[in-house]
Amino acid sequence: MHHLVRRALSVALAAGLLAAPAATALAESPAPSGSASAGKVTFTVGILSDVDSTNPFTGIVVEAYETYALMYDYLVTSSPKDVSPMPSLAESYQEAPDKKSWTYKIRSGVKWSDGQPLTARDAAYTFNRVIEGDFEQTNYGNYVTNIERAEATDDTTLVLHVKKPTPIMERLAVPILPEHIWKDIDGTEVKSYANEPEAGQAIVGSGPFRLIERRKGQFLRFEANKEYWRGAPKFDELVFRVFLNADAEAQALTRGEIDFAYDLQSNVFESLKNKPGITTRSSNYPGFNEIAFNTGAALADGTPIGDGHPALKDKQVRLAISQAIDRDVLVNRVLNGHGSAASTFIPPMYPALHLDPATKQNFDPAKANQLLDAAGYPKGADGVREKDGEKLTLRLFVREGEESQATGEFVKTWLKDIGIEVTVKVMSEDALTEIIGQGEYDMFEWGWVVEPDPDYQMSVFTCGKRSYKDGDSIFADLSDSFYCNPEYDKLYEEQSGETDPAKRAELAKRMQQMVYDDAAYAMTYYYNDMVAYRSDKWTGFVPQPDPDGSLLFQYGIHSYLSIEPVKPSASAAAASSGESSGMSSAVIGAVVGGIAVLAVAGVLVARRRRTADADERE
Numbered sequence: 001m002h003h004l005v006r007r008a009l010s011v012a013l014a015a016g017l018l019a020a021p022a023a024t025a026l027a028e029s030p031a032p033s034g035s036a037s038a039g040k041v042t043f044t045v046g047i048l049s050d051v052d053s054t055n056p057f058t059g060i061v062v063e064a065y066e067t068y069a070l071m072y073d074y075l076v077t078s079s080p081k082d083v084s085p086m087p088s089l090a091e092s093y094q095e096a097p098d099k100k101s102w103t104y105k106i107r108s109g110v111k112w113s114d115g116q117p118l119t120a121r122d123a124a125y126t127f128n129r130v131i132e133g134d135f136e137q138t139n140y141g142n143y144v145t146n147i148e149r150a151e152a153t154d155d156t157t158l159v160l161h162v163k164k165p166t167p168i169m170e171r172l173a174v175p176i177l178p179e180h181i182w183k184d185i186d187g188t189e190v191k192s193y194a195n196e197p198e199a200g201q202a203i204v205g206s207g208p209f210r211l212i213e214r215r216k217g218q219f220l221r222f223e224a225n226k227e228y229w230r231g232a233p234k235f236d237e238l239v240f241r242v243f244l245n246a247d248a249e250a251q252a253l254t255r256g257e258i259d260f261a262y263d264l265q266s267n268v269f270e271s272l273k274n275k276p277g278i279t280t281r282s283s284n285y286p287g288f289n290e291i292a293f294n295t296g297a298a299l300a301d302g303t304p305i306g307d308g309h310p311a312l313k314d315k316q317v318r319l320a321i322s323q324a325i326d327r328d329v330l331v332n333r334v335l336n337g338h339g340s341a342a343s344t345f346i347p348p349m350y351p352a353l354h355l356d357p358a359t360k361q362n363f364d365p366a367k368a369n370q371l372l373d374a375a376g377y378p379k380g381a382d383g384v385r386e387k388d389g390e391k392l393t394l395r396l397f398v399r400e401g402e403e404s405q406a407t408g409e410f411v412k413t414w415l416k417d418i419g420i421e422v423t424v425k426v427m428s429e430d431a432l433t434e435i436i437g438q439g440e441y442d443m444f445e446w447g448w449v450v451e452p453d454p455d456y457q458m459s460v461f462t463c464g465k466r467s468y469k470d471g472d473s474i475f476a477d478l479s480d481s482f483y484c485n486p487e488y489d490k491l492y493e494e495q496s497g498e499t500d501p502a503k504r505a506e507l508a509k510r511m512q513q514m515v516y517d518d519a520a521y522a523m524t525y526y527y528n529d530m531v532a533y534r535s536d537k538w539t540g541f542v543p544q545p546d547p548d549g550s551l552l553f554q555y556g557i558h559s560y561l562s563i564e565p566v567k568p569s570a571s572a573a574a575a576s577s578g579e580s581s582g583m584s585s586a587v588i589g590a591v592v593g594g595i596a597v598l599a600v601a602g603v604l605v606a607r608r609r610r611t612a613d614a615d616e617r618e
Helices: 015-027 062-071 120-132 137-144 246-254 266-271 315-323 327-334 365-374 402-417 429-438 455-459 486-495 501-518 558-562 568-576 585-601
Strands: 042-047 076-078 085-087 090-095 101-106 147-154 157-162 209-215 219-224 237-242 278-293 339-341 393-399 421-427 443-449 468-470 473-475 521-534
Touching: 042 246, 062 209, 062 219, 062 237, 085 090, 101 120, 120 137, 120 147, 120 157, 137 455, 246 266, 246 521, 266 521, 278 315, 278 402, 315 365, 315 521, 327 339, 327 402, 327 521, 393 402, 393 429, 402 421, 402 443, 421 429, 429 443, 429 473, 443 521, 455 486, 486 501
Parallel strands: 042 237, 393 421, 393 443
Antiparallel strands: 076 085, 090 101, 101 157, 147 157, 209 219, 219 237, 278 443, 278 521, 339 521, 468 473
C-alpha cells in the first residue's frame, strides 16, 4: 500500500448502467474462492475499485500499490507488530560513519520470475531511474530527494550516496524493478506502459506472487511464487475480484464466492455482522478525508493556472467554511460511527507524530458568519454573500460514491446556512484527478492514506509539489490544494535532514499546525478499515499494527504469507453447523441474475486517490 494512496469509495450510478457490466464481470470472473480446480487452492479478495495501473510509476489507488507489493520486493518493509522498519530484500543496512551514504546488503540467490538473478544492480537501476527521471518522480521522488546517486559495488551491495543525513533511509518504499525489462521502456513510453501479462506470459517480478491474468473491470489473477525467499504462500492462486456494487460484494462473501471483502461501506459492514462463517473487523487505519480548497492554483514555478474562485485565496473564508462543517455528524451519519472527527493531516494512529490542536476548528456557524463578515462578504438580499459584485458561489466536486456524495450534500446545506451557495457535481475519480491537476475547481471531497514515515504526506503541501508543465501539457504532482508557504517549505527542508526522532516529530507537529491554521483543507474524518472475511475457510491473518490494525492492504505482505485454509476437520464442522464453505456453478448463475437488482444500492469505485472506469483507462 502506498502512503499517499487515496482510498476507495462507493459509486452511485443508475441501475440500468450497472446491470449489464456487473453481470458480465461476474459471469467472466475466475473460479470461486477455495476452488480446487486443477488441484489449486485460490484465495479471492473482493475489491470495490479496480486497480488503475499495474505499472508502479503510473498507479495511484490503494489497490494498485497492493499489487506492487505482491509483484516486487522492496529494500525494507514495516513490521506487523508496530509498523517499525524491518529488513526485506536488503537483509541489513547501515549508515556510513561520515553520514554521506547508506549501504544495503542485498540477499543473494533471489531470482526474477524469468529465472534471471536479482542483484544490487537492479536496485541501483531502479533508484537511479527515479533520481534522474521526471515522470518517475511523481510517485517516488520524495524518497530520493536527498539521494545523489545509487551504486552497486557488487551483486549484493547497494550504496546510496546522500547529500545530507536523512531520516527516511529505512523507509524507502520503492519497488525494485528488473533492469533487463525496464531499461527498454524510456521516459516517454513509461507514461502509458501497461505492465500487464501478454500472450499468457506472467509479469516479471520477484515478489510472492506473479501477475498472470488481468481483465480490466473484472479481476486480476496471481500465481504463488513457490520459490519466494521468505517462504512460499500457503495457497496457489490469489485473485482480486472487482465488484461494482457493495451489496454484490457482500452477497459474494456470504455465498462463499470470495474469501475477503475489502473497503466496505459502513451500512454493508453492519449487515454482515453475525453472519455464519463470517468475521467482520473495523480496524484502526491511517487514513483521513477532507474538503480540499483551491488556495490559488499555480505551477511549481508560481505561474497561475486554473479557474478557482478568488475568495478561497482568503484564509478567513477557508476557516469560515471549516467551522461550518459538523464533523461529528459526518462520522455518525456517513461512517455510522466507524471513525472519528479529523483535525490534522497525520492521523492519531501515529501518536508520536500526530498533532492534536489545542484550539480546534469545531462546528460553530456563528463564528463562521463572523469570519465572513470581517472578510468583507456581506449577505445580499437573497442571503448569498458577495464581494465587489461577485457572489460567493462555489463548486464542490464529489466522487461517484455514496459516502463522498453524502458528505457533499451535508456541506452544501451547512454552507448555505452561512451564506455560501454551493453547486455539487459528481464525477469519476480519473476526471477529478485531471481537474485538480489543472486547478479547475473550487473545492473537492477526497482523502489520503498516510504512511508510517511522515515525509511523503508532509511533502504534499510544499510549493514544489504543485503541478508542472511538460511541453504544452500540465501534469498534476502531489499538491491538490496548491498550498504554498515559504515558512512551511523551510520546516519541510529542516525535517528532511533531522535524524533525531523527537526533534523531527516536533517539526512535523509545527507543520501540521501551520497547514491547519491556514486551512489548506477542511479536514473531515479519520475512518476505520472495514472488512469481512470467511473465518470458516481461512485463518492466519496478521494484523498491522498488532492487535487492532488492518489484515490486508498493509505496509507489507505479512498476511499473504501466513494465511492458510482452515484444516478439513474444522471446515467440516463449520459446514455441519450450517456455515457456507463453497459455491456451486448454479449459485454463480443465480448471483449473476441477481446483480441487476443489487445494482440499485450503490457502487464502489476506488481511491488512493484516483480511479476510473475500465473503459476510461483503455
